[in-house]
Amino acid sequence: MTHNISDISLNQSQHIQNVGFCEYKHTGLYVDNSFIIPEQLALRTKYFIPAHTVLSIQQCNVSAIRTRTSIQVASELHVEADDCIRFLNHSCQPNAAIISKYSEKDNYATIVLESIRDIAMDDEICFDYASTEFTLTEELLNKPCLCNSPRCRGILTGYSELSQEQKQYLVAHIPVAHFLL
Ligand SMILES: [Zn+2]
Numbered sequence: 001m002t003h004n005i006s007d008i009s010l011n012q013s014q015h016i017q018n019v020g021f022c023e024y025k026h027t028g029l030y031v032d033n034s035f036i037i038p039e040q041l042a043l044r045t046k047y048f049i050p051a052h053t054v055l056s057i058q059q060c061n062v063s064a065i066r067t068r069t070s071i072q073v074a075s076e077l078h079v080e081a082d083d084c085i086r087f088l089n090h091s092c093q094p095n096a097a098i099i100s101k102y103s104e105k106d107n108y109a110t111i112v113l114e115s116i117r118d119i120a121m122d123d124e125i126c127f128d129y130a131s132t133e134f135t136l137t138e139e140l141l142n143k144p145c146l147c148n149s150p151r152c153r154g155i156l157t158g159y160s161e162l163s164q165e166q167k168q169y170l171v172a173h174i175p176v177a178h179f180l181l
Pocket residue numbers: 091092093145146147148149151152153154155
């Protein structure tokens with residue numbers, strides 16, 4: 001089955017909603033003030049989370065439109081995940097990753113949020129925008145990164161704007177979406 005991206009764009013720009021299940025495997029997730037980025041909300045955890053724990057799985061409709069909160073799932077397709085996922089902030093040294101699988105046949109994507117290292121109680125859950133996004137919206141691209149991690153790259157970018165060395169480091173350390181490589 002072939003799909004037509006402009007059709008998807010017309011359909012989805014009116015009303016984007018998730019189509020399938022949305023399951024939070026880790027019940028201690030909550031949204032509260034970010035202690036890394038001032039005046040920003042963040043997804044946090046009530047309990048300790050061991051590395052490689054699946055925190056959430058959800059199925060989402062795809063859209064051709066990139067937004068401030070969308071997650072890229074294929075070379076020109078994006079999803080708006082549910083509210084909790086939208087509160088995930090960026091970190092250049094993240095403790096979680098988003099792994100997506102786009103089903104062309106069913107025209108939806110499955111999004112999995114997984115911890116990639118141990119996460120302490122009350123810590124903020126974050127992922128690296130450059131591991132899922134080819135680029136970012138104008139609103140975010142090249143804005144200062146406030147993640148405060150020892151390996152902070154200084155500005156927010158997608159994968160395509162990283163230097164060769166930064167790309168190599170990313171791929172060696174965290175899951176990076178296959179369609180970016
Ligand atoms: Zn940073």
